[in-house]
Amino acid sequence: MKKKKSVAIGAIALLAAGAGLTGCSSSSSSSGPVDLTVWTGFTGGDAPGYKQIVKDFNASQSKVKVTMTVQPWDTIQQKLPSAWLTGTGPDIAAPAPDPNVIAQYVKTNSVLPLTATGSGDTKINTSKFASALTKEFTYNGKLYAVPANYATLSLYYNKKLFKAAGIASAPTTVAEFQADAKKLTTGGTYGLSLADNNTIQMWPILQWLSGGEVTDSKNCSALQTQASIDSLQPWVTLVKDDKISPVGQSGAEADSLFSAGKAAMEINGPWAAPGYKSAGIDLGIAKIPVGDDGTNVTLGSTAPLAISAKTKHPTEAQQFLAYWTSKSTQLKFSKSTGFPPLRTDLSDNATLKADPTVSVFASQVPDARLYLPQVPSATQVDANGYVPFIQKVTRDGDVSADATSAAATINQLTGCSS
Template sequence: MKNKRVIAALAGAAATGLLLSGCGGSDGGGGGGPVSLTVWTGFTGGDRPGYEQIVKDFNAAHPDIKVTMTVQPWDTIQQKLPSAWLTGQGPDIAAPSSDPNAIAQYVKTNSVLALTATGAGDDKINTDQFAPALVKEFTYNDKLYAVPANYATLSLYYNKKLIAKPPTTVAELQEDAAKATTGGKYGLVLADNNTIQMWPVLQWLSGGDIVGADNCSTIGTPEGQASLQPWVDLVKNKKISPVGLTGAEADSIFSAGKAAMEINGPWAAPGYKSAGIDLGIAPIPTGTSGQSVTLGSTAPLAVSAKTKHPDQAQQFVAYWTSKTAQLKFSQSTGFPPLRTDLADDAQLKADPTVSVFASQVPNAKLYLPQVPNATKVDSDAYVPLIQKITRDGDVAGGTASANSQINQLTGCSK
């Protein structure tokens, strides 16, 4: 599971090595060889080979450009990239974070290049084939500053040995989670930190949200509180999940066969299968409104404003998001395609893993999209809220405090 928000100190030798790799690698042999481009990404999970294949295929098809991708933990990138790009060091291209909202800080510091190589054709960034929400997420002042490095939806993983069939409604999900919590097993294992967010999905299913369209908190409204209360009761009173779990800890519980269900993304499937889980993957159940909703997750891919090779860097970004590369990536990783023109691809529809995640793309929502200080809203207000109320059960008191804190962070004037 993706690790977010943890900013750790980097060992001296590793930090030096990262910072010495300046933007715009050499033109092999004084201009006679290929242009060298460096890329940093944090894709260390089971989907890593899919990204590495994109680089390999690009290099094979473009002998005049040589791309080298360095993969390291997200916290390493988040620690070193801001200063590296400000000083003209670091990579030509990077996925700055697993949090799409993180691109805003690089736009503010003029550290990322406005992408201009958009349009039709394989050598252009085909923004008209991306989900509109993804284009909007990375557009500031009418300029595109990043592209989606991937796109994933969350689905309901279930252990067929512990639950006969997956729930189809939120009421069934809550009932099944309680029933399956028995004999040292948990019904629905939930992480609340260092993870892809699960709790917003639960709130959306139950008619609530975190921040409204006016950037003001909705967490303390009657609807917000009502969307949290049943889940808090299930965790605190029915013990459907341990509290305070990281994403990795929740994954380990499910992998060990000690949980009936978990909400997770396509990157988790290979690990669960290799652990011997009799695995089922189903769409997120329908919510109280009768509609299904899930989290859409993406990581930005951006070009340094100080790269010496902006045209070649944009050429690589165009290839990364091309129809050819994305079809191959989806087939190998189980991720739904980030391109709308692959939605009806017969090969992807035939894949039992890809098809489940792809089927939920129309129902997916981004988490706190372009909300001011979204990363701090999550880390400083929302995560502590969930950790508090799942322990003490005081939803009214917890949401009142979080409501005020969120509004301060977003600049809400209400």
């Protein structure tokens, strides 16, 4: 019996010994450049753009060396909280492609408030960011992240299908948008390719255009208001009765429908353009049509970049974020990826304006709104509230009844008490 115990202890000791061997290998030397690690989940067409930022930064100076690791977003979501808790995580990370995720890290004190803000190339120029962005990342008066990118959604259309239907140009008003969608829906093709799950949200734009809202300023659901119901109903009718779009598509399916030339229009971000072109679509890109009240609106999407509260190099990390969001870096990034610049002082830039793709996305930066900005439990409001709501009404639901039940779910999640 004694022997057995000693075996057990021996086994544990063996495991522990292995631990000791590597435990001491993580000492950082005081001389040489400061090493910073960054985790992001950027893949696809824009990925080389981010890699270039890191490369340029490392080349621009010799005191800080940044290493960026790209992992799937799911993995980052699963690992980052524990990694930052134990202090083994990266100095800087994009925790998710969803800006709202920062709230959670602020709550657990895992992210560093950014203080190196101001003007000039060495500071984070918050005053030059699109205003929705700074607001989104500020909690209790402190800034906790910077935008890694800023994408707006535009209207992609298939010129060949438009010509075949005898439509000369992309729609510019909601009424034209709806009429065209209907007209372009023929036996084999759909007028519009709408996705409702695993996608960047498209439906809120349709509602915003006609005065609808998802949530109000107090984070209460606005879905059940008459204005929201009225904004949604025509689109639901178009989908259900006129079959302008397949129901229940994921983002990937919606994209492949458009790529296959079987949908005349799709609302999507700048990342989609290269794929559509390589699929052989005669592609047009236009601004989202003007809303009923004459104002422009589209959805903006951003991924946050935040610094670990436990980083040993807060100054250098902020220096890197300042570089990332600086004017010259953003100009280069926009040119190479087609993403609009996240800064307002580039919206009039001549080179960007000359680019037919970038210019469409960039011109909508001032009109862009974030989806569920700073709404508590935003991911759940989306997953348990808005997504099932759209899925229900486009199948066999009733807009006003489903809006009421979705509103109850949302209000419970946000803790809204009105």
